Amino acid sequence: MIKEPEILHVDCQCLSFMHMLRFWFEPESGCIEVDTHLSNRYPWYRRVWVAWLYVLGRDVKHYGYNSTSITQDKLVQIKSLIAKSDDWEASDADDSR
Numbered sequence: 001m002i003k004e005p006e007i008l009h010v011d012c013q014c015l016s017f018m019h020m021l022r023f024w025f026e027p028e029s030g031c032i033e034v035d036t037h038l039s040n041r042y043p044w045y046r047r048v049w050v051a052w053l054y055v056l057g058r059d060v061k062h063y064g065y066n067s068t069s070i071t072q073d074k075l076v077q078i079k080s081l082i083a084k085s086d087d088w089e090a091s092d093a094d095d096s097r
Contacts, residue, residue, distance in 0.1 A: 003027035008081060013071045021070075025081045030088030032081055 005026050012019030024033040070078070 006081065006084070008074075008077055010070055010074045010078070023078060023081055025084055027084070027088065030085050032085050 005024055007025075008023040010021045010023065020036070022035040024035070025031075026033070
C-alpha cells in the first residue's frame with residue numbers, strides 16, 4: 001500500500017510572505033526533503049527577474065528569503081516528522097536482518 005507523503009509548511013515567525021519552508025516526509029523512503037520558497041506575491045515575470053538578479057548577486061534586498069525563523073509550535077511538528085523518519089530507518093534496519 002502506498003502511503004501519502006506528509007507535508008508541513010512553515011512560515012517565518014516574522015510573518016513575511018518572503019520566508020517559507022516546506023518539509024516533505026516521504027513514508028516509502030523515510031526521507032525528509034526541505035525546500036525554501038520565494039514568495040509568489042509578484043507576477044511570474046517579476047519572480048524570474050528577481051531570481052536572475054539573485055543568481056548574478058545584484059539584488060541584495062531579496063536575499064532574505066534564504067532565512068526563516070521557526071516558532072516553537074512548528075519546531076514540535078518538525079521534530080515529529082524527524083521522529084517518523086527515524087522510526088522508518090529503525091524499522092527498515094529490523095526488516096533487513
